[in-house]
Amino acid sequence: MVEYEKNLAESLELLLQTFEGVRVLSIAHTVKDAVQTIDKLKPNLVFLDVMLPDGNGFDVLKQIKYENLKVIFTTSYAEFAIRAFEISALHYLLKPITVEMLEDALNRFKKVDENWQSKTKLQLAESSFNNQVDRIMLPTIAGQEVFNLKDIVRVESEQNYSKFIFTNKTSLIVSKNLKHFENLLTDFGFCRVHNRYLVNIEHI
Numbered sequence: 387m388v389e390y391e392k393n394l395a396e397s398l399e400l401l402l403q404t405f406e407g408v409r410v411l412s413i414a415h416t417v418k419d420a421v422q423t424i425d426k427l428k429p430n431l432v433f434l435d436v437m438l439p440d441g442n443g444f445d446v447l448k449q450i451k452y453e454n455l456k457v458i459f460t461t462s463y464a465e466f467a468i469r470a471f472e473i474s475a476l477h478y479l480l481k482p483i484t485v486e487m488l489e490d491a492l493n494r495f496k497k498v499d500e501n502w503q504s505k506t507k508l509q510l511a512e513s514s515f516n517n518q519v520d521r522i523m524l525p526t527i528a529g530q531e532v533f534n535l536k537d538i539v540r541v542e543s544e545q546n547y548s549k550f551i552f553t554n555k556t557s558l559i560v561s562k563n564l565k566h567f568e569n570l571l572t573d574f575g576f577c578r579v580h581n582r583y584l585v586n587i588e589h590i
Contacts, residue, residue, distance in 0.1 A: 387399065387402075387410055387412070387413045387414070387432065387433045388413075388414045388415070388420040388432060388433065388434045388435050388438070388443070388446060389413065389414075389415065389433070389435045389460065390415055390416075390435050390437060390438050390439060392415065394481065394482075395413045395415070397482075397483075398433060398460075398483060399413065401483065401484075401485055401488055402488065404485065405488070405489070405492060408492065411427045411429050412427055415438070415439070416438055416439055416440045417438050417440045417441040417442075417445045417446050417449070418440060420434075420438070420446045420450075421446055421449045421450050424446070424450045424452055424455065425450055425451050425452050428452050428454070428455075429455070430455075430456065431455075431456045431457070431458065431495055432455060432456070432457050432458070433457075433458050433460050433479070434446060434447075434457050434458070434459050434460065435459075435460050435461070436459055436460070436461040436463065436467055437461070437462075437463065442515075443457075443459055444508065444511070444512045444515070447508060455503075456495060456498055456502050456503060457476075457477070457503055458477045458478065458479060458491050458495070459471060459476060459477065459478040459479070460478070460479045460480075460481060460483065461478060461479075461480060461481065462480075462481045467480075467515075468480065469514055469569070469570055470510075470511045470512075470514035470515050471511060472566075472570055473510055473511070473514050473519060473521075473522050473523065473570055474507045474508070474509075474510035474511035474514065474523050475507060475523040475524075475525070475530050476503065476507050476508070476511050477491065477494060477495075477502070477503075479491055499529075501529055501530050504530075506523070506532055507523060507530075510522070510523055510532070517573075519535065519573075519574045520534060520535055520536070520574075521533065521534055521535060522535060522538075522570070522571075524550065524558060524560055525560060525561075526558060533550070533552070535571070535574055535575065535576075535586070536586075536588060537552050537553050537554070538550055538551070538552060538553075538576075538586050539551045539552060539553055539585075539586055539589045540583055540584060540585045540586060540589070541564060541567050541571075541576070541583070541584040542564075542582055542583055542584075543563065543564040543581070543582040543583070544559060545563075546561070546562075546563050547559050547560065547561055547562070547563070548560050548562055548563060548564050548566070548567055553589070564578075564582070564584055567584055568584050571584065575587050575588060
């Protein structure tokens with residue numbers, strides 16, 4: 387576990403101890419300690435705080451040598467952090483973390499796939515943290531795929547789903563509502579012009 391605030395680390399450790407088969411190997415509080423600890427212990431899963439006193443969680447992942455690692459980010463920074471993770475389809479927990487949130491996260495971890503934490507996802511998330519967003523990760527039949535925002539003409543509401551319309555005349559239905567994508571994309575050239583339509587201003 388990598389957590390800046392020691393009291394939150396202790397609380398999370400106590401919560402994790404309530405789950406059968408889960409063992410906390412160590413707790414690190416800085417980027418430097420996290421890199422050393424992860425490379426030494428080679429854990430299966432790391433709960434990784436986004437903001438650390440000497441950097442951030444992405445610095446940890448770029449510096450470690452150990453590759454067979456799954457990460458669940460933890461953060462107190464709701465607005466920009468959640469947007470980054472939603473755009474990149476990375477797993478995260480918003481503090482304060484509850485037993486129910488942990489249970490859901492651990493259940494998802496048990497169903498891990500090869501695309502859990504790809505380099506592309508990490509690059510998308512880091513770009514979003516720096517407010518440089520030009521792509522988005524969306525679920526397709528083939529799995530998670532990256533799409534350029536400039537190639538999206540509009541997003542249409544389909545009740546609890548959203549339909550993406552692209553410049554090449556293809557479309558993609560995603561199982562999240564239009565409000566979700568409005569919150570993600572409004573700062574990046576998209577405008578809600580109707581209760582059913584989110585439009586890319588470049589294509590008006």
